Amino acid sequence: MTEETRMIAMGTRPLMEGFALLGFEIWPDADTEDLKNLLSELIQNQQKTLLxxxxxxxxxxxxxxxxxxxxxxxxxxxxxxxxxxxxNYHPFVEDLVVKVLGSHSLGNAS
Known part of the structure; x- marks a missing residue:
């Protein structure tokens, strides 16, 4: 039997409500302690997870x-x-790409 991948979203309630509509297990208004506890569980159970x-x-x-x-x-x-x-969002990986490849790699003029 194939193990299902858990799809989990953690964050503020308004954003999480949208992910619930997409079928995600949600943790509204989660904090770092919730994150630590969830990660501990996922690691211990070796669950495939999209978080x-x-x-x-x-x-x-x-x-x-x-x-x-x-x-x-x-x-x-x-x-x-x-x-x-x-x-205004800039993912962490964007900074890494700019550092390695230069700002032109993202089409930025800066």
């Missing part, structure tokens, strides 16, 4: 999150911007 984190959680100093990002494995983590800040 969407709102920026305030994705950029938190949670040691387990850093470990998941470094070592990879069954958990894919991606960041989503706050619902009211999508127009």
């Amino acid at each position: 969407l984190l709102e920026t305030y959680l994705s950029r938190s100093s949670c040691p387990l999150l850093a470990d998941v990002r470094i070592h990879g494995g069954q958990i894919i983590v991606t960041e989503v911007p706050a619902i009211n800040a999508a127009h």
